[in-house]
Amino acid sequence: SSLDSLTKPEAEALAAKLRPQLRTWGEAYYSEDAPTVEDSVYDQQYAQLVAIETKYPDLITPDSPTQNVGGTVASDFTKVPHEIPMLSLGDVFSEDELADFVDHITENEAGTYNCELKIDGLAISLRYVDGKLVQGSTRGNGQIGEDITANLKTIPSIPTELTRPLTIEVRGECYMPKQSFIELNNRRDAEGKSVFANPRNAAAGSLRQLNTRVTAERKLSTFMYNVADYEPLNTRTQSGLIDELAELGFTTNPQYRVAHNMAEIDAYIDEYTQQRDDLSYGIDGIVVKVNALPVQRSMGATVKVPRWAIAYKFPPEEAET
């Protein structure tokens, strides 16, 4: 191997360079859900360090990445089956496409829609029994998520006890506010660590790891907006559901609006296309839902997405110049 041409001092110098590099990459790859280097590069450089330490065992240091198992792979999490699957959303990319979808939605008796902001974060599900938080999980593949209860309990906006002793499963988004994201990346940059590409990766990386203390310091927040089953609630509309979740103690997004036709939906889109940059959290579109919950239920879902909701995605923002 290329090692044979190295003298021992050269090998020692190379090992001293490889160790911090592999440690930083390993940390990003294993515990923070945002790989910063191709696996092949990581593997090749790791193999080089192993070769050096095999040829010169006295060069091995106790803190070498070869001496400890890489961080915690996300697969260490307990799996959580979602009895009622956590679906994603169908996407449309123009107001014309959106109009087609809305026209095809059966005009239900209420005939109204609820417009909501599409939060750029990580979908979570919170299960309460008699008003007490018993489990929190990620969407995973929609059928099976990861148990991140301990991490979620560190987030101030998530109530551990509801104002009413309901047994209910509530779903929403965990996100990192824009300001928290900027501060986190500045800190990481100052520490010579890799930075997160966007707030969604930062939220995912902060939630999907076994070190709860790290989650606690990441200033995450939530907006809750769906329930697996609305029976335990009084309301029978989507807009009422958001108000009732707030009464129960959840943090909800107040920017929702009932719309009676496409003109009102378009007005909502235009308003939040303008406001997007001023919001303290990231959004990547808006969600239009049938407002009547029984009609949502009767329309049901395909394997992947509900038939009673659609996401209108904002056009990609021109790259920061």
Ligand SMILES: NC(=O)c1cnc(N)c2cc(Br)sc12
């Ligand atoms: N308001 C909403 O329903 C909403 C907001 N933000 C999101 N990222 C998502 C994702 C699904 Br699936 S629904 C939804």
